[in-house]
Amino acid sequence: MIEKLAEQLVNLTVKQVTDLANILKKKYGIEPSGLSLLSPGDNNSKNVEKKSEKEEKSIFNIILKSTGNSKLSVVKLVKEVTGKGLKESKDLVDNVPSVIKESVNKKDAEDFKNKFEQIGAEIELK
Structure with a gap:
């Protein structure tokens, strides 16, 4: 039944x-x-x-949309955030939009976004 x-x-x-x-x-x-x-x-x-x-989204990719006026500062911050070398960081910055970091938790993603925005860069979290 x-x-x-x-x-x-x-x-x-x-x-x-x-x-x-x-x-x-x-x-x-x-x-x-x-x-x-x-x-x-x-x-x-x-x-x-x-x-x-x-x-419920809690994992994000950090995408650099624009470098703003201070490209050098953005390259330095990308280097710091990603742990990549200077050349790799510069290549990421030169080829916007580009994924800076993948699979980042929400809190860290917001922190990274704030850091980039403080130096004039435009970041998107996806």
Whole structure:
């Protein structure tokens, strides 16, 4: 019996899932969680996933968009942040936009961004 019920639930259409969710909420006071009852092809599930991805993003890539007026200071800071040599750092600065550092946690990414902005560079966190 349970297997048949599970099979029926898996084969529900988006409209049927919505109707089921409404019945559970109104009749039994059960409020389903957001993603569990949404069909993978449903636009709402994609929107919920995008929103939660933006809200929960904790790892960023630091992208240098512009050097501002003080290119030398930016090269020095890139060298300090990345641990690369002077030539590699200069190459990154010369080829903007360029990824300065990958997979940085949110706090460090914000700190790096602030450092670059203090010397006039434009940074994007993705």
